Amino acid sequence: MTNLPLIHFHDFHPPLGDFRSTILAGLRSEQKQIAPKYFYDPQGSMLFDRICELPEYYLTRTEIALLNQYGDQIADSIGPDAVLFELGSGNSNKIRLLLDAIRPKCYVPMDISKNHLFQSVNLLAKDYPWLEVHAICVDYAGSWNLPPGLKGRNRIAFFPGSSIGNLTPEEAVGLLRRIAQFVSHGGGLLIGVDLIKDIGVLEAAYNDQQKVTAAFNKNLLLRLNRELGANFQVDRFQHRAFYNQGFDRIEMHLESEEEQVVRIANELIHFNAGETIHTENSHKYSIAGFHRLALRAGFHPVKVWTDPEDLFSIHYLQVQDER
Numbered sequence: 549m550t551n552l553p554l555i556h557f558h559d560f561h562p563p564l565g566d567f568r569s570t571i572l573a574g575l576r577s578e579q580k581q582i583a584p585k586y587f588y589d590p591q592g593s594m595l596f597d598r599i600c601e602l603p604e605y606y607l608t609r610t611e612i613a614l615l616n617q618y619g620d621q622i623a624d625s626i627g628p629d630a631v632l633f634e635l636g637s638g639n640s641n642k643i644r645l646l647l648d649a650i651r652p653k654c655y656v657p658m659d660i661s662k663n664h665l666f667q668s669v670n671l672l673a674k675d676y677p678w679l680e681v682h683a684i685c686v687d688y689a690g691s692w693n694l695p696p697g698l699k700g701r702n703r704i705a706f707f708p709g710s711s712i713g714n715l716t717p718e719e720a721v722g723l724l725r726r727i728a729q730f731v732s733h734g735g736g737l738l739i740g741v742d743l744i745k746d747i748g749v750l751e752a753a754y755n756d757q758q759k760v761t762a763a764f765n766k767n768l769l770l771r772l773n774r775e776l777g778a779n780f781q782v783d784r785f786q787h788r789a790f791y792n793q794g795f796d797r798i799e800m801h802l803e804s805e806e807e808q809v810v811r812i813a814n815e816l817i818h819f820n821a822g823e824t825i826h827t828e829n830s831h832k833y834s835i836a837g838f839h840r841l842a843l844r845a846g847f848h849p850v851k852v853w854t855d856p857e858d859l860f861s862i863h864y865l866q867v868q869d870e871r
């Protein structure tokens with residue numbers, strides 16, 4: 549007899565028409581912009597996996613080292629029988645480092661890339677046959693509800709990778725509030741947050757020598773060519789990534805080398821020489837700064853783990869129990 553994996557799928561993928569109208573609205577605005585969630589088509593997801601291996605990109609390996617080193621402490625904080633949600637689960641690689649220690653009641657990966665989610669979850673289920681998995685295809689930044697049956701008592705959200713940095717602090721408080729609402733009293737959040745540090749180290753992480761980050765950024769334009777029939781000439785745009793000290797964030801842009809006109813879905817978009825499309829913010833926090841943010845969202849700091857060089861932090865936060 550074969551073991552049927554315990555996988556349940558829930559599809560809340562946004563309608564495809566949303567993509568074109570959102571992209572066009574962003575390109576019509578004064579500062580042209582495309583939201584970073586659009587990086588992650590199949591090509592972009594592959595490029596991102598390569599970024600995570602780059603020598604300059606310290607974030608992933610530092611977070612993984614922390615998860616490995618402090619897995620037992622993390623599991624102790626989370627407690628038994630957790631309903632464990634992961635926001636933007638991607639390839640579900642990081643959760644593997646914790647599953648044996650946490651032994652959750654079930655695991656609920658949430659991701660916008662349906663195929664990526666499907667493949668990752670099937671691989672995961674093979675390696676963890678005891679684990680009940682509810683995979684949800686959803687844009688976690690949009691509005692969403694939990695499928696019924698996932699309202700177990702010890703609800704924990706896992707949000708690794710410093711993805712919270714894509715949001716402005718105001719937006720981050722909004723998302724953290726929503727997470728606090730659905731994990732509710734006694735629930736927790738395990739979240740990876742990149743730390744403020746030397747500007748040279750930060751800027752190198754987003755301007756790698758192999759130019760994988762540049763390819764990742766420019767893949768957005770190729771994606772618009774593929775999916776919206778746009779006619780971007782990608783070599784007429786430059787990858788730009790720099791630290792904006794006033795906002796404690798790395799900004800990524802695509803800069804038009806010259807004046808040019810691009811057609812997207814029957815609309816003409818004009819670029820001045822030097823004009824940019826703002827494609828990403830990656831906010832950095834101090835420990836205290838992130839605690840302030842968490843408190844505004846209704847979370848209480850329980851514990852924080854950092855590496856000896858203070859490159860990266862993992863916070864465990866809780867919504868206080870009802871008295």
Ligand code: AVJ
Nearest residue numbers: 599709710711713714761830
């Ligand atoms: C996945 C948002 C955390 O901001 O460092 C990596 C994405 N962009 N290199 C980050 C990213 C360029 C990454 N996050």
